[in-house]
Amino acid sequence: MTDVAARFRTFLTEAPHWAALLAQVPAKHVLRHDTAHPAFHGCIDWHSACHGVWALLAYQGLTGDTQYEPIIDSILLPTKQAAEAADLAARPQFEMPYGRAWFLRLALEDRRVTGSTRLTFFARDIAASLTSTYRNRLIDPFAREYANPxxxxxxxxxxxxxxxxxxxxxxxxxxxxxxxxALERLPTEADEDSWPDFMAVTPMLCELLVRSGAAEVGAVMDKAGARLRALKPITAPRKAHHYALNFSRGWALLALAKSSGDDTLLASALDHIEQNLHHPSWWRGDYRSVSHWVPQFGMFAIQRAMRQASPR
Structure with missing residues (x-):
């Protein structure tokens, strides 16, 4: 076993503990009434409320702990979801694409963890709205923040x-x-470091290309491997959205490490994820800046690590 593999095994033994701590935060915040939305009214905004509920389902799926099931069920009531679906149908650009993508993540998690079909029809409509956005269109792979394709x-x-x-x-x-x-025209490392983004733009483009089968992992690594291996965790966030960037880099690097077998990428993924986990004020501190959303990014990184090690 390599040193990196041993480190990953150690991380996995600690992951359920971190997942439990992360889940405690959205469990409180999804119940708030920060907006007038019928179901997703906590966590300041609609998309954060969606991924807040997703995080509780993800935690249940990873650990078998059902303590948050009553909260989940109270939010995913059919009457509330029907009202949400009607609202999104009436506003086709609302939360397009970012929040709608998170809703799909919530729906697939609900199906996977509970076996329920309560979100099936709503999710089909959301999926149709997203596919119509991206089918046969020119897409900017470097669109940032909420517009990232x-x-x-x-x-x-x-x-x-x-x-x-x-x-x-x-x-x-x-x-x-x-x-x-776009692999031929990646933004410079300096440019990307200057952005206030919470999404890891270049790593996620690489993940998409590889996982979708649009490009071979070797070809992607030939073009972007040096860039990916050079990434270093953020240690002093300069902007509010940087508090989640280590997590989004981490989950993309995990996917690429799995596809490529590159231990350097796996070590970097762990560096990024652990940097954030070991700074709890970055994810359970100020409500408006971090705690309404960053824990959910951490949960996604934890989930990806645990599922890559033992798929369910």
Missing amino acids: CWALINLLDYAEIESRPDITDIVRDAAGGMAK
Whole structure:
């Protein structure tokens, strides 16, 4: 066993502890009434409320702990979700694509963890709205923050797998293929470091290309490998959104490490994730700046690590 593999095993033994701590935060915040939305009214905004509920489901799926089930069920009541679906149908650009992608993540997690079909029809409408956005369109792979297409397409890809929708898988692969040439014009490291983004733009483009089958992992690593291996964790966040960037880099690097077998990427993923976990004020501190959303990013990174080690 390599040193990195041993380190990963140690991380996995600690991961349920971290997942429990992370879940405590959205468990409080999803119940707040920060907005007038019928179901997703906590966590300051709609998308953060969505991924807050997702995080509770993810925690249940990873640990078997059902303590948050009553909270989840109270928010995912059919009457509330029908009202949310009607609202999104009436406002086709609302939360497009970012929040809608998170809703797909929530729906696929609910299906995976509970076996419920309560979100099926709402999720189909959301998936249709996203596929119509990305089908046969020119897409900017470096669109930033909430407009980032790679995050939306990755969620569509995972949703398609859970729902056995090869038609959606094909749409994602085609959209990703149209972005493959962007590997020739990656933003400079200095440029990307200067952005206030919470999403890891270059790593997630690489993840999408590889996982969708739009590009071979070797070709992606030839173009972007040096950039990816040079990434260093943020140790002094300069902007509010930087408090989650280590987590989003970490989860993308985990996917790429799995696909490529590159221990350097695995070590970097752990460096990024642990940097944030060991600074709890970065994810359970100020409500407006961090605690309404950053723990959910941490949960996604933890989930990816645990599922890569022992898929469920």
